[in-house]
Amino acid sequence: MNPLSVLVxxxxxxxxxxxxxxxxxxxxxxxxxxxxxxxxxLTGLTHGVVVVSGTNGKTTTTKMVVELLQGQGLKxxxxxxxxxxxxxxxxxxxxxxxxxxxxxxxxxxxELDEAHAxxxxxxxxxxxxLLLNVLRxxxxxxxxxxxxxxxxxxxxxATTGTVILNREDPRVAGIAASVTAAxxxxxxxxxSLRSTFPNDDELRGAAGIAPASALPADVVLEKVDGNSAVxxxxxxxxxxxxxxxxxSESVHADLRLRGVYNIFNAAAxxxxxRAVLGAAVVRDxxxxxxxxxxxxxxxxxxxxxxxxxxxxxxVKNPSGFRLGLKxxxxxxCATMIAINDNYADGRDMSWLWDVDFDSLxxxxxxxxxxxxxxxxALRLKYDDVPVRAVEPDLPAALxxxxxxxxxxxxxxxxxxxxxxxxxxxxxxxxxxxxxx
Amino acid sequence: xPNGTANSKGTIRVLxxxxxxxxxxxxxxxxxxxKQRLRWHGYTPEILEHNxxxxxxxxxDLIIGGxxxxxGQLVIQDDLQTIAPTLRGLAEDDFPMLLICGLYQLFxxxxxxxxxxxxxxxxxxxxxxxxxxxxLIGNVVATSTEFGDVHGYExxxxxxxxxxxxxxxxxxxxxxxxxxxxxxxxxRYRNIVASYLHGSLLPxxxxxxxxxxxxxxxxxxxxxxxxxIDDSLAEAARRHAATRPR
Ligand SMILES: [Zn+2]
Numbered sequence: 001m002n003p004l005s006v007l008v009x010x011x012x013x014x015x016x017x018x019x020x021x022x023x024x025x026x027x028x029x030x031x032x033x034x035x036x037x038x039x040x041x042l043t044g045l046t047h048g049v050v051v052v053s054g055t056n057g058k059t060t061t062t063k064m065v066v067e068l069l070q071g072q073g074l075k076x077x078x079x080x081x082x083x084x085x086x087x088x089x090x091x092x093x094x095x096x097x098x099x100x101x102x103x104x105x106x107x108x109x110x111e112l113d114e115a116h117a118x119x120x121x122x123x124x125x126x127x128x129x130l131l132l133n134v135l136r137x138x139x140x141x142x143x144x145x146x147x148x149x150x151x152x153x154x155x156x157x158a159t160t161g162t163v164i165l166n167r168e169d170p171r172v173a174g175i176a177a178s179v180t181a182a183x184x185x186x187x188x189x190x191x192s193l194r195s196t197f198p199n200d201d202e203l204r205g206a207a208g209i210a211p212a213s214a215l216p217a218d219v220v221l222e223k224v225d226g227n228s229a230v231x232x233x234x235x236x237x238x239x240x241x242x243x244x245x246x247x248s249e250s251v252h253a254d255l256r257l258r259g260v261y262n263i264f265n266a267a268a269x270x271x272x273x274r275a276v277l278g279a280a281v282v283r284d285x286x287x288x289x290x291x292x293x294x295x296x297x298x299x300x301x302x303x304x305x306x307x308x309x310x311x312x313x314x315v316k317n318p319s320g321f322r323l324g325l326k327x328x329x330x331x332x333c334a335t336m337i338a339i340n341d342n343y344a345d346g347r348d349m350s351w352l353w354d355v356d357f358d359s360l361x362x363x364x365x366x367x368x369x370x371x372x373x374x375x376x377a378l379r380l381k382y383d384d385v386p387v388r389a390v391e392p393d394l395p396a397a398l399x400x401x402x403x404x405x406x407x408x409x410x411x412x413x414x415x416x417x418x419x420x421x422x423x424x425x426x427x428x429x430x431x432x433x434x435x436x
Numbered sequence: 437x438p439n440g441t442a443n444s445k446g447t448i449r450v451l452x453x454x455x456x457x458x459x460x461x462x463x464x465x466x467x468x469x470x471k472q473r474l475r476w477h478g479y480t481p482e483i484l485e486h487n488x489x490x491x492x493x494x495x496x497d498l499i500i501g502g503x504x505x506x507x508g509q510l511v512i513q514d515d516l517q518t519i520a521p522t523l524r525g526l527a528e529d530d531f532p533m534l535l536i537c538g539l540y541q542l543f544x545x546x547x548x549x550x551x552x553x554x555x556x557x558x559x560x561x562x563x564x565x566x567x568x569x570x571x572l573i574g575n576v577v578a579t580s581t582e583f584g585d586v587h588g589y590e591x592x593x594x595x596x597x598x599x600x601x602x603x604x605x606x607x608x609x610x611x612x613x614x615x616x617x618x619x620x621x622x623x624r625y626r627n628i629v630a631s632y633l634h635g636s637l638l639p640x641x642x643x644x645x646x647x648x649x650x651x652x653x654x655x656x657x658x659x660x661x662x663x664x665i666d667d668s669l670a671e672a673a674r675r676h677a678a679t680r681p682r
Contacts, residue, residue, distance in 0.1 A: 136460065144460075144505045144506070145460075145505065146505050146506070146507055341680060347574065347575065347589070347680070347681075348461070348589040348591065348634070348635065349462075349589065349635050350461040350462030350465065350589060350634045350635050350636055351462060352462070352465075353462035353463075353464055353465025353468065353636045353639070354462055354464060354465075371676070371680070372673075372676065373676075374669055374672040374673035374675075374676050375639075375640075375673045375676070375677070377669050377672075377673075378639050378640070378669045378670055378673050379465075379639070381669055382465075382468050382469060382472050382639065383468075390669075390672075392676070
């Protein structure tokens with residue numbers, strides 16, 4: 001125990017908050033002063049630690065898992081958006097622990113970037129890991145998607161209780177083969193929905209190699225209609241002895257989350273909550289919690305500008321952009337796209353060429369912006385999508401977009417750093433929670 | 437623009453090699469650019485695929501191949517050796533081809549991996565590739581007398597060295613290109629353009645796209661009758677790309 005490092009860390013945290021700084025500095029300070037701090041704070045939680053990782057959907061899924069478990073009466077510690085790396089977890093812990101470094105929680109649910117998760121699980125082996133998908137993203141960081149798969153496999157191998165895997169992603173489902181120390185459960189999709197979620201091998205030119213899904217799934221997303229969904233839950237919550245569930249029941253839920261991809265993430269969250277709670281799970285409360293989850297930062301959240309809805313959709317890789325375009329109907333809505341190529345966005349623009357923009361062809365795009373506005377405009381030209389204006393400067397583009405389409409709802413697709421900039425600008429004219 | 441064939445100047449068939457396995461860095465972008473520019477020039481494009489096990493089609497006009505992961509390269513290796521004699525014959529017959537990254541490497545003599553094993557290439561291009569310690573990743577600008585500045589993005593661990601009589605596509609002014617030793621980027625042989633650059637390559641380098649189209653059309657119809665395409669967006673994208681950090 002090292003009360004001093006905790007106190008110093010807390011002081012740095014308070015000071016950096018006052019300066020409006022990011023969350024990493026206090027985490028760095030406590031890591032340097034007391035490398036064992038995080039492991040100690042997270043060891044001894046009744047239900048252990050859940051790690052959520054994968055390419056797409058970590059933030060929303062983590063939020064869902066947290067709220068599902070809270071709905072079952074658990075006290076949950078989690079890390080906030082934008083701190084999905086080890087240092088961010090340490091910083092978040094500083095805000096919650098008492099002066100002796102003790103965390104008052106039953107369970108920790110942590111969203112971790114693939115590479116940082118590998119570092120984290122060496123310090124703190126999780127009891128549960130939820131691995132969502134491996135899609136081409138940030139290849140400039142990880143090199144190959146097969147390398148990303150190996151990162152997720154490392155997380156699975158460090159897991160002591162249950163590994164929850166996406167049955168529909170062959171790279172993720174394949175991880176099961178090397179897991180020996182933990183149980184494995186799957187979440188999946190009904191065959192009728194599988195074409196909606198192409199895995200990376202199916203992104204281009206490989207239609208028809210649907211993955212085999214004879215694997216029994218604990219939760220299957222059976223139907224989606226707008227915001228309402230039907231999930232198929234296997235009869236018993238997964239049994240540690242591995243007994244196969246035979247019967248299953250259909251459960252209907254109306255969600256506040258929008259976009260089919262968020263609803264598939266709900267299946268992942270349900271499977272995770274059921275793994276954590278086992279036979280103790282209260283099903284009706286689980287569905288009630290799920291129905292109440294609001295979208296996370298930048299994941300289809302809606303603001304109001306000049307009395308019209310303005311929707312922000314974060315896009316960071318081809319499959320995410322494809323799902324975003326598929327989930328939000330462009331009819332009657334003015335569209336803007338903002339593409340940056342800063343480190344957090346990925347510097348390589350190749351990914352824009354793996355997205356089809358045909359669905360925007362009818363209405364066109366009002367404004368294209370961001371550092372790589374011209375790359376994006378060029379991409380749209382080759383899909384015959386009309387573009388009204390190209391303005392790399394984001395504040396100017398945003399003014400043009402808002403004044404140019406006063407009477408219609410608006411939607412902005414943006415990369416991560418473009419989204420931060422857009423929110424900063426919007427906060428000058430409307431109420432926006434700015435996350436730094 | 438209409439897609440009809442009524443006023444078409446002719447049909448050009450573009451063959452994409454192994455689109456399942458070799459498409460990792462926006463390689464579809466290159467196919468799309470060829471398809472659209474053929475249309476804009478007044479020709480009718482047809483896009484075909486060659487996948488492992490397929491009979492090689494005899495009546496194509498342009499070949500395009502992309503980059504893949506190591507696992508993808510393993511899958512296509514045997515098939516590539518099967519069609520190698522055909523590809524060598526086409527290359528010597530001035531057939532236009534665009535080869536990016538993984539297939540660029542495999543069109544050479546061999547790839548010696550980091551652990552010493554040797555993957556045979558098909559010897560269309562006199563070059564060899566050696567697995568490197570670190571990946572070469574980042575924005576690239578290279579300059580050539582034939583196509584002007586070439587803009588793109590590289591992401592590869594193999595380092596490629598050209599034989600004494602094989603010309604590079606361009607000389608690197610930012611980034612690494614073929615390897616971390618010399619200033620070469622890509623290779624130019626007869627009507628073959630080979631490069632490590634994606635981003636994708638052809639959208640921001642329309643001069644290369646039109647070169648391939650010209651060669652395909654001339655080979656089939658004797659002469660190429662292009663129209664002027666407004667490439668101002670590509671020009672602006674090139675200017676911005678040049679200002680970005682590595
Ligand atoms: Zn490459």
